[in-house]
Amino acid sequence: MAGYVELFRVGKSYPSHNGPAVIVRDISLNIDQGEFIALIGHSGCGKSTVLSMVAGLSECSTGAIVVANREIDGPGPDRGVVFQSPCLLPWLTALENVQIGVDRVYPHVSRAQRREIAAYHLQLVGLGDSLERKAAELSQGMQQRVGIARAFAISPKMLLLDEPFGMLDSLTRMELQEVLADLLARDRKTSLMVTHDVDEALLMADRIVMMTSGPAATIGEIVTVPFARPRNRTEVLNHPDYYPLRERLIGFLENQGHHPPATEVETKAEEATPANVLRIDAADQETQAPLTENARLVRRA
């Protein structure tokens, strides 16, 4: 059955002195309207590469991507992107940063209405009192709230999130996971999120797509998360299926090990060792108790 978003045998390679370095290959995935997909895999396997092709920021070397029946050929306002760092214009206010996108997408509505749209979305992410504060004065968590408001304010058909909470401390990360979940409960956007965090994937996603390790990474396994959305963190953690699912995800990643990315293979073939493996936060290992904190896949030991 056709999906709302369809990836048909998508691949990406870059030229190198040894011929094309294949980063990802044969990525085929149908995403239903309103579905939330988490993309996980070892560092360097090509998760961001896939996301940036869906965003239209990078061209597919092979295959094609269709969003709402239209093959994409570049970035567009039908896809809102949230990056790890929100890249705000520091000299502009929170409101002005959100309004830039709104102005571009709604050029025909009045300036007052455009301001209202931007202000409304900043209120939704809890920044109603900070509309006029300069971006440079905001904490990292607040800046990321602006980034999320900016993505929602343009009413995209699809949301693309590239490790959106990766740079935040764990408490702020949990807060923003809830902000995002609340927004998605109001407006169930079709979403694709890259994350290193298996607990975040289990909290947010309807399906978790696990990528094999590169070079030439592809989809290894897809896990359906059986918890109804919207979700409550405590209920998810206490669900009898939670730990078996978590084990399955971690088991897959452990079995993948970590292979050097394609570009390293060319220059460092002899240095490829299985030492670069998945590690869980020391805190998690110490407690061995039900996790209230995210287990992180740390990139390299």
Ligand SMILES: Nc1ncnc2c1ncn2[C@@H]1O[C@H](COP(=O)(O)OP(=O)(O)OP(=O)(O)O)[C@@H](O)[C@H]1O
């Ligand atoms: N412009 C480019 N030219 C050559 N190689 C590139 C280019 N951009 C990315 N790569 C390579 O593609 C591979 C995949 O990168 P990508 O950022 O997609 O991985 P990732 O899984 O998102 O990694 P991480 O989890 O660390 O963010 C890496 O080996 C990277 O070096």
